[in-house]
Amino acid sequence: MRSLLVMFLSYFGIGAALTIANESLNQDEPVGDTRLSNSHVEKVNASPLSNNSPEGFLLLLNLFHPLRDAVREIEPLYMTPFGISSAxxxxxxFQLIGDQLHAGKHIVSTEPGIQSQPLLGGSSNGTISGGFFQDGDELQWFSSDFASPTALFCLSSSNVVFAVFDTSRLSNECVRIRLELVPPILEVSRGMY
Structure with a gap:
């Protein structure tokens, strides 16, 4: 089993660079497009995720605020099956396959006429399962069947991420957020976002 000592993420323009230090590998082992061996350190260029590739990613929560880049969050928050976690x-x-969002073995979906629902744990057999896409580093959900064409995402007071399909009904008790796509191999350190 490999033990990763250091994972740092540095942004360079559009792409990202990842430095991985590895310890106690018994043999060369492929990791993405690289090979790691005992005491070997490499830089890997991480490409942006695409709707046409089933690469996995995590969803990082970011408060939606025009000055969000000026405000530093205490710690990153990620979506989990039961809410959110800083770990x-x-x-x-998640996987974005075509225009469908897969969460583990489930496809995220909804039904027409629903105003909002938890992004995870909502209808798994809904008739609206497409329309997801990546806009920069942000996840978007579009459907002409929504009351508002593009869903908003918010974090409830019970730490559950909701998809809001009728934006005129966004509750004051649900804080609007952005969902940023982050490759799971990257450990995002404090203060990176």
């Missing part, structure tokens, strides 16, 4: 190892791994 990325408990985060749900």
């Amino acid at each position: 990325c190892q408990y985060a749900t791994e």
Whole structure:
């Protein structure tokens, strides 16, 4: 079993660079597009995620605020099967396959006419399961069947992420957030977002 000592994420323009230090590997082992061996350190260029590839990713919560870049969050928060967590190892791994969002073995979906629902744990057999796409580093959900064409995401007082399909009904008790896509191999350190 490999033990990763250091994972740092540094942003360089559009892409990202990841430095991995590895200890106690018994043999060369492929990790993404690289190979790691005992005491070997490499830099890996991480490419942006695409709707056409089933690469896994985590969803990082970010408060939606025009000055969000000027405000530093205390710690990153990730979506989990039961709400949110600051520990990325408990985060749900998602896949964007075509325009469908897969959370583990489930496809995220909803039904027409619903005003809002938890993003995870909502209808798993809903008739609206497409319309997800990546806009920069942000997850979006679009459907002409929504009351508002693009869903908003918010965090409830009980720490559950909701998809809001009728934006005129966004509750004051649900704080609007952005859902940012982060590859799961990256451990995001404090203050990176």
